[in-house]
Amino acid sequence: MKFDASAFLQTVPESPGVYRMIGADETVLYVGKAKNLRRRLASYFRARLPSPRIALMVRQIERVDISLVRSEAEALILENHLIKTLAPRYNILFRDDKSYPYIRLTGGDFPAIQTYRGALHKGERYFGPYPNGWAARESIQLVQKLFELRTCADSVFRNRSRPCLLHQIHRCTAPCVGKVSAEEYRQQVEMAARFLSGKSTEVIETLTVAMNAASERLDFEEAARLRDRLRALQSVLHQQAVDSRRDEDVDILVVLAHAGLVCVNLAMVRGGRHLGDRPLFPQQAEGAEPVDVLHAFLEQHYQDRPWPDRILTNLASPELAEFVEFLAERPIAVSAGRGATDRAWLEMAEANARVAIEARARGGERARTQLQELAAALDLPEPPRRIECFDISHTMGEATVASCVVWEGEGMNPSQYRRYHIEGITPGDDYAAMRQVLTRRYERVAEGEAPRPDLVLIDGGKGQLEVAARVLDELGLELPLVGVAKGEARKPGLETLVFADGRAPLQLPPSSPALHLIQIVRDEAHRFAITGHRARRAKARTGSRLEDIPGIGPKRRKALLAAFGGLDGVKEATVEDLCRVPGIDRQLAQTLYNALHGH
Incomplete structure (x- = not known):
């Protein structure tokens, strides 16, 4: 039965919310958010659509589900959650387009x-x-x-x-x-x-x-x-390489596709000064036209950032200008340049995009070789797409932290990293720490709340590997599991791979691409664990005793430390001195004084 868009739109309110476009067999085609649901959804069902890819998606729609929310902020949170959970086919994602720095006065x-x-x-x-x-x-x-x-x-x-x-x-x-x-x-x-x-x-x-x-x-x-x-x-x-001598804000957006990769190169001009470039590689963009990728970038990048005065792009067209005006809800100048400076900016952005694609392609080819070698060395049915590696870090059992790092696709994916504070074990018991972190991690995998890895690496030898195997068995998970035992004197290249299925340990040659990949992932897990441990240990050792005093929360603690220049100053203060700090009455000041002086 053909989807009746006209009848559906009559039921859609002009409210903020999230929409899910559903195809055959309940397949989620696309997830989006809107400040005005009716107006945004109506844009998909007009006679002329901005791209063949969108037109193809619309032809597959059998149902549209909507979820109303109270604000754009809530819509953004829900949209991000649904995209990560459902991975819709037509959502082009810019995972590395997270946070841009500002200068603050x-x-x-x-x-x-x-x-x-x-x-x-x-x-x-x-x-x-x-x-x-x-x-x-x-x-x-x-x-x-x-x-x-x-x-x-x-x-x-x-x-x-x-x-x-x-x-x-x-x-x-x-x-x-x-x-x-x-x-x-x-x-x-x-x-x-x-x-x-x-x-x-x-x-x-x-x-x-x-x-x-x-x-x-x-x-x-x-x-x-x-x-x-x-x-x-x-x-x-x-x-200054290029300066327009005009007080204007301009974003330069170049989209290039080559060697199976699509790159969006974003260059920023603020106050007429060129501030540099940032190449971005979208996820799920296979087969997408460059203009579709640019549309996806415009929707995601500017949903929580101000629009510039102008946009320069190699894909400028009246249709793109119309799309930008629709998103920005005001006219924005979109062009391919209007002078020598604009052309120079575009040429720089295109050159940077080509360099980024070439570097990515070289890295991708190397990663594919490493993954193929790894699959052959470990006797895996196919090269792993997602590798998770675990490590434990502590100092004589103090402030134990476990790390989980993720290799996904063709490189490390820091957005998927996780740290775990290990509590309730005998200090220094690495086996118990490994059991706790793996249980916490893979309970979510067993329940379908986290992605399933194709390979699990454990930084450790036979003992840690046996603990990991028992945890996975208790959770009913069958995952390829390999321990990475350190070599003599922890010298790189002498690692031994230990298997949970009873195979004999394997020592790859130091020149092996598979071993290099394992070392990269293992070293990153170690780095991520030890930095987390050091931060936790430093906080524990320098943590203020104020945290243990009833009535002294974060705001009062901050006010006290600021007023007296640190904990030593607070200890030297009299009750009368403490009373002068906002939020500290005489009773609380006396309690604080007594606690700090052992009364």
Whole structure:
């Protein structure tokens, strides 16, 4: 029976929600979200659709299910959950398109300049987003060199008694110890903000006026300092590869397909300054047209980010401009360039996309060879698509942490990594720790709540492997299981592979591609476990005793540590001193004082 879109749309409310397009045999074809469900779904059933791929999907629809939610934020969360759970055929996913860094100027009389990822808050100024952390950090270094703003945390700033090294090398004016007035520092902050916004000409004019004024009042030392700052700024602007000299925000989007790979190269221009590129490789894009991939990117990338003034793309068309206007709910200029600078930006983005595809293809071919060699060495029926590896880390039984890392497709997939805090075992009992982490992990696999691996690696020898085999047997799971026993003196290349099915141990030659792959995954599991263990151990050893005092929650603890510069300061405070901290009354202050002094 043909799907009656007209009758269905009459029942759909104009509310935020998530929709699931269902095909034959209850196959989920596509999952999407919308601020206005009726308007978004109606766009799929018009006479002219934006791409053949979407038209093909619509022809397969037998039913559309909707779920109403209270807000766009809830719709986004539900959509992400359903896509990960159902893996719909027509959802092109950008798994590495997660969080872009910003540069943040904090509030207060002496703002700090910092890189930042996450939700934007009122009272602070943000510049970006930047395509990667390197671009953001490089910009901060430039700002430090030009305007000497502080980068330290507020807790450090409040408790310094002398300038730090950055002041000595002329990267900070040391407001922490009064080396600069609040007004002068504010001026530095405003010039930095204008520079980050692309208003370099205004900054140059301001510095020139200040330099001339200092010269006229015979303050030659100040004039020389401003002159050096002007020269540094001019040098920075001269080194800028491409600068539009216009205060505008532009995103350059190039989509290229080659060697079975599709790359979306995103370059960002903020305030007229080119900030760099970021290549993105979507999942489930096999057979998709480049324009379909671009549509998927536009939907996902801008759902929680502001739209730029303009979009430059190698796939510009009236249909694409119409699609962008539909998503943005306002006109956005979409073009293939309108001048020499635009063309230069597009050429740079295309070149970077080609380089990224070539690098990915070389890495993919190497990974495929390694997986084939691994399947042959371990006698697997086919090359594994998903490998999970476990390791345990602790110091004399303290702060035990287990790690699970995942190789998926052609490389490590950090978004699937998990750490487990091990509790309730005899300290130092690695077998019990391994039992606990495997039970917690594979209970979810047995219940269908987590992906099923094609190969499980255990960083350990026969004992750990026997524990793993018993856990899987108790859960009713049959998974290829291999232990990686360390070689003599833990020397790489001398590892022995131990099998749970009774086969004789295997030692691959040091040059084996299969062994190299196992080493990569094993070493990553070890790194992920030990960094988690060190963080947990450090927190346990430096953890404040305030956490154990009734009535002292995170907010009060933070206020106390900030007010007295650390736990030692809190211990030295009197009851009257403690009462002056917001949220601490006399009764709680007395309780706190008694607890810290053993009364």
